[in-house]
Amino acid sequence: MTTNSGNDINPDEHSPMLTSTSSSSSNCLSAFINSHTNKNSTNDYEKISERFLTIFSTWDDREQLIFVENLLKRMHNHQHGQINTFLLPMLQRDFIGQLEARGLEHIAEKILGYLDDQSLVSTELVCHDWYHVISA
Structure with missing residues (x-):
């Protein structure tokens, strides 16, 4: 890639257009x-x-x-x-669910451990993965 001063893209080399028919x-x-x-x-x-x-x-x-x-x-x-x-x-990713799915329940438990009791009760209702982490 040819660049001019700093982060500028050489407009003669590549014009900016962005879309995809394959993605x-x-x-x-x-x-x-x-x-x-x-x-x-x-x-x-x-x-x-x-x-x-x-x-x-x-x-x-x-x-x-x-x-x-x-x-x-x-x-x-x-x-x-x-x-x-x-x-x-x-x-927007469900990192708690991803931790549990990867066998890292202890990290998910540590994160959710910072919640108060009322928040934990509400959190159990988010999804099956979160319920499993909280009830473990």
């Missing part, structure tokens, strides 16, 4: 955006965006993050809201 999560974002804008993509959008995603996938994590950061800086606030709506479910 279901990107398709969800595209469907969400299309349903709110009532606009279809330009004729060559799918082909061009796929080319950019192919280039993007060749970069390492640092280069990808710099590129996405630069994309976000160029977007409008309402677009940030749409991105947030898309990302929020991906970032």
